Amino acid sequence: MTHAGPDSKSAVVDAAPRTFDVIVVGAGPAGSAAALEVARAGYSVALVERGPFPGSKNVYGGVVYGRVLDELVPRWWERMPVQRWVTRRQTMVMTETQALTVDFRTEDWGRPPYNGATAHRADLDSWLAELAVEAGAVLVPSTVVTGLLRDRAGAVVGVRTDRPDGDLTGGVVIACDGVNSFLAKEAGMYDTEHQAEHLTLGVKQTLALSRETIEERFAVTGRHGVDIEMLGCTKGIPGGGFLYTNYESISIGVVLGLTGVRDGGTRPEDLVAELKRHPAIAPLVKGGEQIEYSAHLIPEGGYHSMPELVGDGILVAGDAAAMCLAAGIWLEGVNFALGAGMFAGRAAAKALRAGDVSKTGLGGYRKLLENSFVLADHRKLRDFPALVLGERTQQRYPGLVCDLVQGLFQVDNPAPKPGLRKLLLRSAKDNGVRLRDLVRDGWTGMRGLR
Template sequence: ATRTFDVVVVGAGPAGSAAAMEAARAGLSVALVERGPFPGAKNVYGGVVYGRILDELIPRWWERMPVQRWVTRRSTMVMTPSQALTVDFRTEDWGRPPYNGATAFRADLDGWLAEQAVEAGAVLVTSTVVTGLLKDASGAVAGVRTDRPDGDLTARVVIACDGVNSFLAKEAGMFPDEHQAEHLTLGVKQTLALPRETLEERFAISGRDGVDIEMLGCTRGIPGGGFLYTNLESVSLGVVLGLTGVREAKTRPEEILAELKRHPAIAPLIRGGEQIEYSAHLIPEGGYRSMPELAGDGILIAGDAAAMCLAAGIWLEGVNFALGAGMYAGRAAAAAIGAGDTSRRGLSGYRKLLESSFVLADHRRLRDFPGLVLSDRMQRNYPGLVCDLVQGMFQVDNPRPKPGLRRLLRRSARDNGVRLRDLVRDSWTGMRGL
């Protein structure tokens, strides 16, 4: 028998749970359908959640969210095979309410978010794969087909939150051109267990404080970057690599990760760490320019399914965008259903909500940023330039007199194949982007 809901949300990741929460709170009947045996079962990310958007969804979320550590130290490391320059920042402000970022395990986080949706009244259906869209005579989306016998679910609005490479967005014809490989990166990650005291000593933290390190120049020139995050008794270490770059370099992501683990700046941090998890997942890195249409007749797309991940190699924000987009999708669905118009036009409030929030505003502002961070110069030339420049500044070469900064810069640029003109232009793009 077909079951009927006001809203069917596909995928119980952060986007899906936020959408289900918001729609259920508006008094709608909501099904949240997840293919995994439980929410977060197979979901992968680096490990840091920026929770600010939760203020609106779950007041005082920090008292209840399953957190490993609060990120009070953020570092960016620019490296070559034998050098590393780190910009390291810490603040006590991020270690107390309302906090900034936290490390958390996906199974804990996704499970907790889905629980909030269920508490709001949504029905969570696990171990169920959505296999297609139901359409009415006019071609409008009218529900979903699942892999269960008699598993059709009809709905006035379907919210597709099925993650990167969304099969539903494609089936609805929302991605005009095939999602291209150049917009995708592959993330591989290892979680390494360390005794708590060892970890806290190595990373100079205590209590529930945590560290987030992002790295540039550790991918053999393949567009991408690395990350290292501290959990309570483990670290998550990974690399993110452009799919096309990996293919061209004829190497395996595991090799790049193994190389990073041997790097002189990283090896001492993870020494003795025992692997407790290894995972890999795709990331949509194309940003604003690669997004599909966000609303169609009877359907909305949110989160990674709509390429809303802001990931430029070293920069990985996705959960916050997914939560925000899901929340606005739930809200827009409720408004459209309330007004009796769930056509593309009736659902167009979704885009407006996104445009006036950080979700699309940040993406629009940073639309050139992924291109810059993933560019050849940024990946192959600048890490060497920066490291050589700093090495030159810090190196004491007496009795020869110290070269001036301008000479050092010229020399480092020349040695690393950088034209100063490009450097100035890229710095400007970077500054503008930030």
């Protein structure tokens, strides 16, 4: 029997048999990792996915860093569906006519245990969900979760769905329902007033190119691949660009601050088209035939934008908890989702063993996160998102850096070389950068790196 709560949009359920010990909402990396841990601990778990299969609705524009899987899937690199192993990493700073690239490559990343890989999310998510099902989880696809169920004390005890056979009840709900999580909001765990400021819009084109063309253009062989991250290609809208290699395609796109898109007056697809015409990029994408165009929201606010992670009967993980790390040279998401999901599953199993699924009983989740890279990295780099998406970094520093390097390499005989200090002062002045702001931003960056 259910009835509406007096102060909540959630339904309230009277005491009733629980169908599952744990209900995980969302079969992305966080959700599948959570379900895998719960199932391995011997508890019943439903993995609820609104798409027809895990990964069916996902878009991914980046690299999967898989080492967190060491704890979940022994020798995971032999089983994970990979397009290419990233052995070459580039960071590119751009203006309309210039580009400075820091290019690093290593053979170490091309052999076990590897570092990063490009992968199609449809393949990756399906594989992760299959691991959970093999361990005993029940996959519930094509099911939309429409809200939370609560008991009379207000604790979460399940979810409402659009299924004809009704709601799902359980001891713990793990919300992995993606960016802008409505379950976390319904549970009162999010401050929604400034949420748009912490979101970016990722827009991506995937272009078909032959394996031979990719290997020739990007100077790689076999399953080796390249990941390029770019700054200065978004016309003043806070964000950046990316290009990475798949096995027989490349993906190129931009990530844009949501409020900047709203106020900027420039269409995201126009920025992608312009990026493809840039003199540093055009030779890499030449002849590529578009086989996919897609967009999705990304939670890039970092540590300061995270919700409450633990409530009575509920945990929040992955994108639903704003755990995407966007901190300049570190652009990571799937690994944080996997780690958070793994720890959420462990915390839920421990709480069930103790017979206490209250906020206190589930509090071990927060401790696990704090003692791992998941929150340690976010806390350490908590000021980076604001720095990276700030006006100077986005609009002034790319020109300063490119002008400085151009001045260093330019030969103006018979004039003598101007020297680094003079070049820096000139480049800063030409790009409207005050030295005290440069020092302040540099100090903020160094604090995060120490």
